[in-house]
Amino acid sequence: xxxxxxxxxxxxxxxxxxxxxxxxxxxxxxxxxxxxxxxxxxxxxxxxxxxxxxxxxxxxxxxxxxxxxxxxxxxxxxxxxxxxxxxxxxxxxxxxxxxxxxxxxxxxxxxxxxxxxxxxxxxxxxxxxxxxxxxxxxxxxxxxxxxxxxxxxxxxxxxxxxxxxxxxxxxxxxxxxxxxxxxxxxxxxxxxxxxxxxxxxxxxxxxxxxxxxxxxxxxxxxxxxxxxxxxxxxxxxxxxxxxxxxxxxxxxxxxxxxxxxxxxxxxxxxxxxxxxxxxxxxxxxxxxxxxxxxxx
Amino acid sequence: xxxxxxxxxxxxxxxxxxxxxxxxxxxxxxxxxxxxxxxxxxxxxxxxxxxxxxxxxxxxxxxxxxxxxxxxxxxxxxxxxxxxxxxxxxxxxxxxxxxxxxxxxxxxxxxxxxxxxxxxxxxxxxxxxxxxxxxxxxxxxxxxxxxxxxxxxxxxxxxxxxxxxxxxxxxxxxxxxxxxxxxxxxxxxxxxxxxxxxxxxxxxxxxxxxxxxxxxxxxxxxxxxxxxxxxxxxxxxxxxxxxxxxxxxxxxxxxxxxxxxxxxxxxxxxxxxxxxxxxxxxxxxxxxxxxxxxxxxxxxxxxxxxxxxxxxxxxxxxxxxxxxxxxxxxxxxxxxxxxxxxxxxxxxxxxxxxxxxxxxxxxxx
Numbered sequence: 001x002x003x004x005x006x007x008x009x010x011x012x013x014x015x016x017x018x019x020x021x022x023x024x025x026x027x028x029x030x031x032x033x034x035x036x037x038x039x040x041x042x043x044x045x046x047x048x049x050x051x052x053x054x055x056x057x058x059x060x061x062x063x064x065x066x067x068x069x070x071x072x073x074x075x076x077x078x079x080x081x082x083x084x085x086x087x088x089x090x091x092x093x094x095x096x097x098x099x100x101x102x103x104x105x106x107x108x109x110x111x112x113x114x115x116x117x118x119x120x121x122x123x124x125x126x127x128x129x130x131x132x133x134x135x136x137x138x139x140x141x142x143x144x145x146x147x148x149x150x151x152x153x154x155x156x157x158x159x160x161x162x163x164x165x166x167x168x169x170x171x172x173x174x175x176x177x178x179x180x181x182x183x184x185x186x187x188x189x190x191x192x193x194x195x196x197x198x199x200x201x202x203x204x205x206x207x208x209x210x211x212x213x214x215x216x217x218x219x220x221x222x223x224x225x226x227x228x229x230x231x232x233x234x235x236x237x238x239x240x241x242x243x244x245x246x247x248x249x250x251x252x253x254x255x256x257x258x259x260x261x262x263x264x265x266x267x268x269x270x271x272x273x274x275x276x277x278x279x280x281x282x283x284x285x286x287x288x289x290x291x292x293x294x295x296x
Numbered sequence: 297x298x299x300x301x302x303x304x305x306x307x308x309x310x311x312x313x314x315x316x317x318x319x320x321x322x323x324x325x326x327x328x329x330x331x332x333x334x335x336x337x338x339x340x341x342x343x344x345x346x347x348x349x350x351x352x353x354x355x356x357x358x359x360x361x362x363x364x365x366x367x368x369x370x371x372x373x374x375x376x377x378x379x380x381x382x383x384x385x386x387x388x389x390x391x392x393x394x395x396x397x398x399x400x401x402x403x404x405x406x407x408x409x410x411x412x413x414x415x416x417x418x419x420x421x422x423x424x425x426x427x428x429x430x431x432x433x434x435x436x437x438x439x440x441x442x443x444x445x446x447x448x449x450x451x452x453x454x455x456x457x458x459x460x461x462x463x464x465x466x467x468x469x470x471x472x473x474x475x476x477x478x479x480x481x482x483x484x485x486x487x488x489x490x491x492x493x494x495x496x497x498x499x500x501x502x503x504x505x506x507x508x509x510x511x512x513x514x515x516x517x518x519x520x521x522x523x524x525x526x527x528x529x530x531x532x533x534x535x536x537x538x539x540x541x542x543x544x545x546x547x548x549x550x551x552x553x554x555x556x557x558x559x560x561x562x563x564x565x566x567x568x569x570x571x572x573x574x575x576x577x578x579x580x581x582x583x584x585x586x587x588x589x590x591x592x593x594x595x596x597x598x599x600x601x602x603x604x605x606x607x608x609x610x611x612x613x614x615x616x617x618x619x620x621x622x623x624x625x626x627x628x629x630x631x632x633x634x635x636x637x638x639x640x641x642x643x644x645x646x647x648x649x650x651x652x653x654x655x656x657x658x659x660x661x
Binding site for chain 2: 185187188190191192193194195196197198199201206209210
C-alpha cells in the first residue's frame, strides 16, 4: 500500500517536469532563432545611422553617439552621383522584378490550370519536367545560359535577367498554383458553364477570384526571387546604368575604403519593398501555403 | 419545357465503357430518376446530357434539337449539383443573378426574377448572405433557386439530397416533388438511393455497369423487375433471391433446393420455368409476400431465424434458406427469437422467377 502511494505521485511529478523541460527548450530555441534573424537586421539599421568613422570604431558604439540620416540623404539625392546610381539601380531592380512577376503570373496561371484540369498526353511527363529544373543548383546553368544569351544578343539587357528568372521561378509558381486549382471543386466551373458562361468566362469569373490568394503568393515568390538575385545579374550585366540593386550595392566596397553606413542604408532600403509586400499580403500568403492541408 | 431523348448513347474512357448504348426518352414535364449503385454510369449519363463531357457516340436531343456538340450554356439546361456548387465568393443574390447576367438580361429584370425566385423558395431574408453562412438545407435551396431562376428547358439534378441529414432529406424530397408538380418541369434526377427514385420519379431508369437495366414507372419496376439486379436493387429490404433447381415430378414442376426441400409450382409459374435456358432457377420473393409460420404448415419450408429487427410497425426477420438470405416482415405481435425454427410459405402469385444463367426475369408467354 505505502509503496504504491509513494510511487504514483513521484511518477506524475517526473512527467510534468519533463514536459516543462521540453517547453522551455522550445522557448529558448525560438529566442535563439529570433536573435539569429533579428540581430543582423538591427545591426544593419544601427550602422546605417552612424557616421563613417563611428561605424569603424572598436569597441563598437552600441548606439551611435551622433545618429545621422546623412547616408539616406545621400542615397536618395538625385543631384549626388551616389544617389543617381542608387536610384537607377533601385528602378532597374523594380523594373526587372515587376516584369518578371507579371509575366510569371500570366504564364503560371493558365499553365497550372491546364495541369490541374485537363488530361492531355504527356501531362505527367511535362509536370515533372517542370519540376526537374529545381533538382539542380542555379549556378550550374550560369555558363550555358550566358553563352545562350550571348548567342541571341541579350547580354547586357534586362531581358536576359527576366527570361532567366522566369525559367527558375515558373516551376515553383506552376506547382504552387496547381495545388490551388486542385482544391477548387470542378463543379463550380461546370455550374458556371451551365449557367451560361463559356469555359473561359467560367475561369475568369469564378475560378480566378477564388484563386487570388494563390496568385498573390505566386507573385510574391517571383518578385522576391527576382529582387534578391545576384549571380546572374552580376554575370549578364556589365554596364553601370543597367545594374540591379544586389550587384549595384557592391559599389560601396572599394579597394581602400568601404562606406559601411552607406552600404547598410542601401541594404535597408532594398529590404523595404519586400517587407512591405509581406506585410500587406501576408494574410494571403499564409493561407496559400496551408491551403489544402485540411478539408474545409 | 422540353423532352429529352437519348439514342444509343455511349461514353468510353480508354477501353472502359462507362455508358453503354443507353436509349431512353424523357417526356415533356416528366420526372425521371437515373438510379443505380455507384459507378453504374448514371452521373456520367447526366454529364453527357449537360454537355460537361463529350459523348463517344449516339445522339442527345433536347426538345427537337440535337445537342451533341453544343456547349453546356447553349443547351438551355439548369443543373443542381451534389455539393451545390454555389459560388463561394458571391452572395446568395449574386448566385441567383449569375445565370441571368450571363444571358445579358437588363438589371431591373434580373432583380425582379431573383426576388421572385427567392420568394418562392422562402429565402428573401438570406439574399445578402454568403453561401458559407448558410445551413446545408439553405444552400440546397439556393442551388435549386439558381436552377429555376431562368426557366430552363430541362432540370438536371445530380444527387442533390445526398449531403443533407436524414430528416432534411425527407423534407427536401417532398419540396422537390412539389416543385416538379407546380412547374410541370422536365427533370432528370440522378440518385443512388432507390427510395428517392421510387418516391419522386414518374419513371425510373435503373442502371448497372453502364447498361440501362429497366426503364419504367416505379410501380412497374417494383412489381415486375426485369432481371435479378433490378429485383435486388429496388425495394428495401431487398428482394430475397434463392437459387434452386427445376425438375419434373408427378407431372408437375418443382423447384428443389440443395438443402433437400422442394417447392411445387403453380401451372402459371411452371410455364415460366419452361422458358428458361437452364434448370437453374432463382426464386425471388419480397419480404411482405412471404408468410412466416411458427410451426410446421402445409407447403411451408423449414428455416431458422438468424436476426430479428423490430422497427415499430413491422419486425424484419432474416433467415438463411438454400444458402441465401431471406428477408421476411411480420407484424410485431408475432414474437420471433434468433435461432428459432420457423416455416416460410411463398405466395405462388407473387413470387418472381429468374433464369439462373441469364439472370433475366422469366415470363409465361
